[in-house]
Amino acid sequence: xxxxxxxxxxxxxxxxxxxxxxxxxxxxxxxxxxxxxxxxxxxxxxxxxxxxxxxxxxxxxxxxxxxxxxxxxxxxxxxxxxxxxxxxxxxxxxxxxxxxxxxxxxxxxxxxxxxxxxxxxxxxxxxxxxxxxxxxxxxxxxxxxxxx
Amino acid sequence: xxxxxxxxxxxxxxxxxxxxxxxxxxxxxxxxxxxxxxxxxxxxxxxxxxxxxxxxxxxxxxxxxxxxxxxxxxxxxxxxxxxxxxxxxxxxxxxxxxxxxxxxxxxxxxxxxxxxxxxxxxxxxxxxxxxxxxxxxxxxxxxxxxxx
Amino acid sequence: xxxxxxxxxxxxxxxxxxxxxxxxxxxxxxxxxxxxxxxxxxxxxxxxxxxxxxxxxxxxxxxxxxxxxxxxxxxxxxxxxxxxxxxxxxxxxxxxxxxxxxxxxxxxxxxxxxxxxxxxxxxxxxxxxxxxxxxxxxxxxxxxxxxx
Amino acid sequence: xxxxxxxxxxxxxxxxxxxxxxxxxxxxxxxxxxxxxxxxxxxxxxxxxxxxxxxxxxxxxxxxxxxxxxxxxxxxxxxxxxxxxxxxxxxxxxxxxxxxxxxxxxxxxxxxxxxxxxxxxxxxxxxxxxxxxxxxxxxxxxxxxxxx
Numbered sequence: 001x002x003x004x005x006x007x008x009x010x011x012x013x014x015x016x017x018x019x020x021x022x023x024x025x026x027x028x029x030x031x032x033x034x035x036x037x038x039x040x041x042x043x044x045x046x047x048x049x050x051x052x053x054x055x056x057x058x059x060x061x062x063x064x065x066x067x068x069x070x071x072x073x074x075x076x077x078x079x080x081x082x083x084x085x086x087x088x089x090x091x092x093x094x095x096x097x098x099x100x101x102x103x104x105x106x107x108x109x110x111x112x113x114x115x116x117x118x119x120x121x122x123x124x125x126x127x128x129x130x131x132x133x134x135x136x137x138x139x140x141x142x143x144x145x146x147x148x
Numbered sequence: 149x150x151x152x153x154x155x156x157x158x159x160x161x162x163x164x165x166x167x168x169x170x171x172x173x174x175x176x177x178x179x180x181x182x183x184x185x186x187x188x189x190x191x192x193x194x195x196x197x198x199x200x201x202x203x204x205x206x207x208x209x210x211x212x213x214x215x216x217x218x219x220x221x222x223x224x225x226x227x228x229x230x231x232x233x234x235x236x237x238x239x240x241x242x243x244x245x246x247x248x249x250x251x252x253x254x255x256x257x258x259x260x261x262x263x264x265x266x267x268x269x270x271x272x273x274x275x276x277x278x279x280x281x282x283x284x285x286x287x288x289x290x291x292x293x294x295x296x
Numbered sequence: 297x298x299x300x301x302x303x304x305x306x307x308x309x310x311x312x313x314x315x316x317x318x319x320x321x322x323x324x325x326x327x328x329x330x331x332x333x334x335x336x337x338x339x340x341x342x343x344x345x346x347x348x349x350x351x352x353x354x355x356x357x358x359x360x361x362x363x364x365x366x367x368x369x370x371x372x373x374x375x376x377x378x379x380x381x382x383x384x385x386x387x388x389x390x391x392x393x394x395x396x397x398x399x400x401x402x403x404x405x406x407x408x409x410x411x412x413x414x415x416x417x418x419x420x421x422x423x424x425x426x427x428x429x430x431x432x433x434x435x436x437x438x439x440x441x442x443x444x
Numbered sequence: 445x446x447x448x449x450x451x452x453x454x455x456x457x458x459x460x461x462x463x464x465x466x467x468x469x470x471x472x473x474x475x476x477x478x479x480x481x482x483x484x485x486x487x488x489x490x491x492x493x494x495x496x497x498x499x500x501x502x503x504x505x506x507x508x509x510x511x512x513x514x515x516x517x518x519x520x521x522x523x524x525x526x527x528x529x530x531x532x533x534x535x536x537x538x539x540x541x542x543x544x545x546x547x548x549x550x551x552x553x554x555x556x557x558x559x560x561x562x563x564x565x566x567x568x569x570x571x572x573x574x575x576x577x578x579x580x581x582x583x584x585x586x587x588x589x590x591x592x
Contacts, residue, residue, distance in 0.1 A: 001223050001224055003224065003225070035224055037226075058206075058224075060208075060224060060226070062226065066240050066264060066379065075149050076149055076151065076183055076206075076208060076224065077151070077241065078208070078210065078226055078237060078241050079237070079240040079241045080236075080237045080240070080381075081236060081237070081240055081378070081379035081380060081381060082230075082233075082236075082237070082377070082378045082379060082381050082529070083362065083377035083378060083379070083532070084377060084532050084556055084559060084560075085230075085376075085377060085378050085381070085526070085529050085532045085533075087532075087552075088228075088229060088230075088527070088528050088529045088531075088532075088552075089226060089227070089228045089229070089230070089529075092214050092227040092228070092229055093225065093226050093227045103559070104555045104556070104558045104559035104574075105555070105559055107551070107552075107554075107555035107572065108531075108532075108551075108552045108555035108556050108559070110551075111548045111549070111551035111552035111555060112528055112548070112552050114548045114551075115528060115547075115548035115549055115552070116214060116528075126572075128551065128570075130548075214527065228529075229526070229527035229528060229529060230381070230525070230526045230527060230529050231384070231510065231525035231526060231527070232384050232408055232411060232412075232525060233378070233381050233384045233385075233524075233525060233526050233529070235384075235404075236379070236380050236381045236383075236384075236404075237381075251411075252407045252408070252410045252411035252426075253407070253411055255403070255404075255406075255407035255424065256384075256403075256404045256407035256408050256411070258403075259400045259401070259403035259404035259407060260380055260400070260404050262400045263380060263399070263400035263401055263404070264380075274424075276403065276422075278400075297519050297520055299520065299521070331520055333522075354502075354520075356504075356520060356522070358522065362536050362560060371445050372445055372447065372479055372502075372504060372520065373447070373537065374481075374504070374506065374522055374533060374537050375533070375536040375537045376532075376533045376536070377532060377533070377536055378526075378529075378532075378533070381526075384524075384525060384526075385522060385523070385524045385525075385526070388510050388523040388524070388525055389521065389522050389523045412510060
């Protein structure tokens with residue numbers, strides 16, 4: 001099964017444009033029958049999983065804990081117990097890697113994705129040499145859509 | 149989704165009883181709609197995945213590498229790049245943990261499963277205090293069947 | 297610098313024979329100028345570090361947390377944040393690996409050590425094929441002494 | 445013991461200014477009796493270790509492999525076998541974190557360091573919000589010197 005990773009800020013509100021972008025991108029991924037990989041928690045991760053389920057897809061959450069701390073839209077919970085160390089697994093398990101907004105955790109995942117030679121498509125995320133970063137949601141969604 | 153981990157010797161031949169036991173147990177897991185978690189490689193892992201697919205289930209391989217080194221029956225490949233460190237993830241992500249034969253890698257997974265308070269059901273595996281270990285395949289299969 | 301790992305039960309009391317054995321073995325390691333590697337926490341880990349410092353050596357604690365949760369006798373704290381995943385690092389970083397008593401965490405480390413081809417010398421620890429396990433402290437101490 | 449992490453490009457030549465900066469900074473760290481933490485490999489890591497030894501200090505290499513793949517100036521080798529996953533351990537185990545040049549691996553370590561609330565002092569490294577990044581070696585060395 002083809003897999004795409006969606007990474008981003010775990011604290012964004014459902015009303016934000018970042019959350020909506022993650023939801024839309026998740027929906028496209030799910031509707032294509034592509035497995036969505038993410039960190040399993042909230043904010044962008046929740047939005048992407050919610051979208052993927054609405055699209056009819058399967059979602060995988062690579063959790064930092066041993067306990068099930070996942071959002072309600074994760075189908076398969078991988079309980080790593082490895083803290084931030086799980087970020088490298090999220091980056092390594094999907095291609096392309098899609099970054100929506102994001103803080104320092106997201107930056108570590110972008111770095112690992114580029115290190116591993118993956119294509120990274122971003123929406124208002126970190127400006128790092130080697131990624132495609134879009135300011136307008138329509139351009140971002142369209143870029144992800146063409147990349148799948 | 150409910151998840152069960154199957155662990156065991158990565159080098160057993162398809163003609164061995166260990167391989168057959170792993171296949172049978174995978175088939176039951178798959179036919180119940182339970183997600184099969186394993187280390188993604190060969191021997192017991194391959195047998196269990198093959199069985200799970202024959203049963204109509206979904207298989208997840210927690211791989212030690214960044215590359216896709218999985219057997220042909222893994223649906224979702226989690227590429228950890230963490231070497232033997234991925235064993236703790238295999239043990240932590242399913243409950244019960246089913247051990248079929250096994251070498252030192254399997255022993256580490258049994259230890260982690262027990263540490264995390266999981267039930268461990270074994271077939272001709274390591275004799276460790278706290279696990280149920282069966283000598284006869286029929287007893288083993290029946291025990292797993294009742295535990296799911 | 298030569299390194300030896302000491303593993304074992306994190307909950308034993310300072311009055312127990314297990315604690316004393318770990319202290320004695322740590323003292324020999326330290327007095328030989330060998331670096332003591334351990335999990336950095338309490339019980340056997342603390343005892344071994346205390347002994348190593350009394351012997352004039354250097355101690356390294358491979359901690360499961362990001363925070364400094366180490367015992368008072370750890371010189372160098374490696375803060376992994378990887379939970380039980382740090383066990384494989386403890387086993388991989390020393391040779392021989394010395395096991396004093398121990399629970400399931402210790403068993404996972406013994407398994408990794410043997411997987412990685414290390415010599416494992418134990419005192420009243422898990423009976424696993426491939427290790428040397430002593431019942432009498434004098435025999436154990438003497439075996440470690442000769443192995444260094 | 446106080447610990448400082450030095451991170452950076454593993455491929456720079458000994459003749460480069462990056463290598464020299466890492467050497468100088470390692471020397472200051474070592475001469476202060478501070479433990480130098482690094483990834484244990486070559487380029488900046490080697491330069492910093494070489495400097496630390498010249499300064500009379502102790503060096504720790506958090507290696508990605510189980511094998512000893514370290515440069516010649518590492519005293520204590522922590523063999524993680526966790527690939528890029530070891531980057532989070534390097535970032536978590538020192539404070540401040542000093543970044544000299546660097547590629548995507550270094551960027552992941554900067555991200556983890558900031559995520560964990562550490563001070564990051566850089567020399568011609570990634571421009572990330574939250575770090576101090578110097579263009580002139582004299583300013584960089586002086587900033588590290590004051591921070592220790």
